[in-house]
Each structure stands twice: as C-alpha cells, then as structure tokens.
Amino acid sequence: MIAPSTFRLFVLAALARTYPRVVWMYRNKTWLLQETLLPILSVSSFAYVYEAMNAPREFVGYVILGAAMTTFWMNVLWSMGAHLYWERDSGNLELYIMSPAPMMGILAGMALGGMTTTVVRALSIIAVGVVLFGVPIDPSSWWLLLLVFALTMTALYGLGMMFASLFLLFGRGAWHTVNLLQEPVYLLTGMNFPVKALATMVHFALPAIALLIPLTAGMDAMRQVLFRREGLLSVGTEIGLLAGLSVVFLFFAGRTLRWIERKARFDGKLTVKWQ
Numbered sequence: 001m002i003a004p005s006t007f008r009l010f011v012l013a014a015l016a017r018t019y020p021r022v023v024w025m026y027r028n029k030t031w032l033l034q035e036t037l038l039p040i041l042s043v044s045s046f047a048y049v050y051e052a053m054n055a056p057r058e059f060v061g062y063v064i065l066g067a068a069m070t071t072f073w074m075n076v077l078w079s080m081g082a083h084l085y086w087e088r089d090s091g092n093l094e095l096y097i098m099s100p101a102p103m104m105g106i107l108a109g110m111a112l113g114g115m116t117t118t119v120v121r122a123l124s125i126i127a128v129g130v131v132l133f134g135v136p137i138d139p140s141s142w143w144l145l146l147l148v149f150a151l152t153m154t155a156l157y158g159l160g161m162m163f164a165s166l167f168l169l170f171g172r173g174a175w176h177t178v179n180l181l182q183e184p185v186y187l188l189t190g191m192n193f194p195v196k197a198l199a200t201m202v203h204f205a206l207p208a209i210a211l212l213i214p215l216t217a218g219m220d221a222m223r224q225v226l227f228r229r230e231g232l233l234s235v236g237t238e239i240g241l242l243a244g245l246s247v248v249f250l251f252f253a254g255r256t257l258r259w260i261e262r263k264a265r266f267d268g269k270l271t272v273k274w275q
Helices: 006-027 031-052 057-081 083-090 093-098 103-133 142-170 173-188 195-200 205-210 214-227 235-267
Strands: none
Touching (some): 006 103, 057 083, 057 103, 057 142, 057 173, 057 214, 083 142, 093 103, 103 142, 103 235, 173 205, 195 205, 214 235
C-alpha cells in the first residue's frame, strides 16, 4: 500500500476534524438559540444607543459588523486557542500526537469546522441589522470585500493555531489567559466604534498595538469598503498588513506545533497533567 502524500494527509486530517463540528450543527438544534438569537440582543442595545443619538446610519453598521466579526474572535479563543488544552484533559491529545497526520491539518480542520457555525451566527447578526435597523449595504467592491475577509480569517485563525500551542504549554493558565484577552480586544479592535478614534486618545501608540490584532485591520478595511468612510489606514495598506500577519502567524504556528510534538514524543511530558 502506498503511503499518502503529505499534502493528501493534511487534507484528509483537516476534513476528518471538520466533519464532527459541521454535523453537530444538524444534530443539536438548540445551538441556534444560544449562538444566534442571544447575541442579537446585545448588538441591538448598542444600535439603539446610536439611533437615540441620531448618529449617522453607518455607525449602526459599525456595531453590526463589529458584533458579527467578533464571533470569529471568540471562536479563535475558545474553539482554537484553548482546544488542545481541553483535548489533553479528555485524553484525545495523545491520539493526535501519535497519529501520522500533521498537527497543522488537525487544527485547520478545527478552524474550518468552527468557522462553519460562526459564519451562521455572523450572518444572522448581519441579517437582523439590515432588516431591523436598515443598515446600508453598498460596498465599493464585492471582490475587495471578499479579499479583506479572506485575509482576516487567514491571519486570525493562524493566530489561533499559535495560541493553541502556547495555551497548551501554559497549562491551567490557559483558561485565565482566554478570559484576559476578551475585553481588551473589544476595545482595541473598535468593536462598537470607529477604530480611528483610538488615534485621538494617545496619538498612534495604541492604534499601532491594536493593528497587531488581525481583527482590527480587517474590520477597519471592511467598514471602509462597505460604508465608504475614512478609516485608520488606507484599505491597500491594511490589506498588506493582513497579508503580512497571515504569513507571520502561520509560520510561528507551524514552528510551535512542531516544537510541542517533539516535546511530547521525546520528553513524554506534554500530555502529563500539571507538566
């Protein structure tokens, strides 16, 4: 029997890990209430605040888009970053390490599967924003919008793969790290306001830090394309930044994953509790 090529093994591992997360959508219908209806309530509160202030309609669109994109950040933190740590406690990490499948392929499957449910949640939020609040959807270019979204997802889930290795090494601190990263990111990415406002707070120091998070440049670029308003940087600059972050995060994700595989196979400590 001919051994499968590395690329084919990568694809098969990714599809195998994607399958249970996609099937879960159809077998557990209760997730629709938790993952779609409940987030819309918090989004609506911010939207009504802008309406009460007679703010431009685009500001309501900022909130809707911010809430939709933040669902991907939550998926990266909980379904990617902390997932290997949970798999170690459940006993599945040993199987991942011993299998011939590359860890990058397994994590890519986690990303694709988690992205499937997250896309449904994000589209539900956007649909409610368009129907209930009349958010204008008139992008200057659909292709440019898709390019920015694709680069944002690549960089974001590359960061998630890197988090998966680091959180696994942190041990019990992974849970606290995940909670620590939630609220500051809401501020730095401009979830509920134009991120350009950060530049007026402490000049460009805070925005420069914020741009290291793929969600910041991604949302700012998409808002410029969708609502044709000036952003923190030009769309072209932010596309270049997202492409650079994608390469950097995927590179370091591969390095850290190979490092923890060696640690598990040669030291035998990675899957031992508290080590």
